Structures are given as structure tokens and as C-alpha cells.
Amino acid sequence: MTAQIIDGKALAKSLRIQFRQRVEVLKTQGVTPGLAVILVGDNPASRVYVGNKVKACEECGVTSFHHAVPADTTEADVLALIARLNQDDAVHGILIQLPLPPHIDVRRVLEAIAVDKDVDGFHLYNVGGLVVGNTIFPPCTPYGVQLLLETTGIEVAGQNVVIVGASNIVGKPMALMLLQKEATVTVCHAKTRDLAQHTILADILIVAAGKPNLIVP
Structure with missing residues (x-):
């Protein structure tokens, strides 16, 4: 693909x-x-x-x-x-x-x-x-990612979404927001073994790890 x-x-x-x-x-x-x-x-x-x-x-x-x-x-x-x-x-x-x-x-x-x-x-x-899908202000970066996904016309529900990075600012809230959209979410972090085995299965890949060239073909 x-x-x-x-x-x-x-x-x-x-x-x-x-x-x-x-x-x-x-x-x-x-x-x-x-x-x-x-x-x-x-x-x-x-x-x-x-x-x-x-x-x-x-x-x-x-x-x-x-x-x-x-x-x-x-x-x-x-x-x-x-x-x-x-x-x-x-x-x-x-x-x-x-x-x-x-x-x-x-x-x-x-x-x-x-x-x-x-x-x-x-x-x-x-x-x-x-957690319950009811917040006054969603975190800016995850919300921006959500808006970007909406521009593609892709239905998030049921998709395998892999998030690389588990920060409080991006990774964790992004996972919660996507769960509210009924995506199947996997969060990878610094201790994740064999990162490629997770990313290769992603329908949607979101990376916020601050490390250049972390994801390769």
C-alpha cells in the first residue's frame, strides 16, 4: 500500500x-x-x-x-x-x-x-x-492530527493505528482521542521491542518521538 x-x-x-x-x-x-x-x-x-x-x-x-x-x-x-x-x-x-x-x-x-x-x-x-470523551480543550497537537486525518476522508473507526511516542503531550492523549473514534490503537515507546513489527501492521501511523530516521521503509 x-x-x-x-x-x-x-x-x-x-x-x-x-x-x-x-x-x-x-x-x-x-x-x-x-x-x-x-x-x-x-x-x-x-x-x-x-x-x-x-x-x-x-x-x-x-x-x-x-x-x-x-x-x-x-x-x-x-x-x-x-x-x-x-x-x-x-x-x-x-x-x-x-x-x-x-x-x-x-x-x-x-x-x-x-x-x-x-x-x-x-x-x-x-x-x-x-478518557470519557468530554473535555473543554483537547491537547493542541493531537487535535491537529485528528483534523489532518479528517481531511483525508479516511474512516478511523476499525483502523489499526500505531502511535510511536508515549508523551503526555502527544502520544497518550492521541491514543485516548482515537479510542473515542473506535480505532484499534497501539502505543509504542522507548521500551517497545522490535518497533518495525508494530509499525508494519499500521493502517495509520502517527510518529511523535523526536528522533530523526526512527521510521524507515
């Missing part, structure tokens, strides 16, 4: 046009969507990711609030910033750019975000909702 490569850039462009139209409607109703992004430290990759998010906001007409704080900022100060943003009516979504410095408890910080502003879907309330 010939592999089908999906054009994510084309879908992203189409979605941004749709989002901008929806934002314009909201603005006529007196609501300007606002996204706050918190960056702790000066990780080069994180700066690029944050820059991309700010650019996406600009393209869609969303107001972005960029909060960059030093790497030695205390956990208490980060939590205080989140508390202020939770109460700010101009902020409708809050993102914490990961990773955080080692002296900050990631889970405590993520749990501090108001559930209805947790647009990354990392709060335990939203994570738990994935």
Missing part, C-alpha cells in the same frame, strides 16, 4: 482564515479574544515556538499577551502571574511554554491555570475528560 502524506500547511492556512472570520464576528459583539503566553527563561527553541504563536495570533486578529520572565523566576512568582491572568477578563486563554526550569514544579503550574482558560488542555480536568 502506498503511503499518503498529508499537507498540514494547507490545512493550517485554511483554518487561520476561518479563525479570523470567527474572531471578526466576536469583535462585532464586543469580544476580542486574548491569549497570554508565559515564557520562563531564554530557551532558543521555546522563543521560536512563542514567536510562532504570537504571529498566529496577529494573523487571526487575536490579542496576544507575551509574558517573558527570567529563568531564575521563583515558582511562587509564576503562580502569582497565572492567578492574575486567571482573573483578567481580557485573557481568554493561557499557555505555559514548556519546558520549565527544573526548580519549578510543572504539574503545579499547569494545575494553577483556570480550566476554562487551559487552551493547551494540560490541566488534569481536561486530561481526565479525554
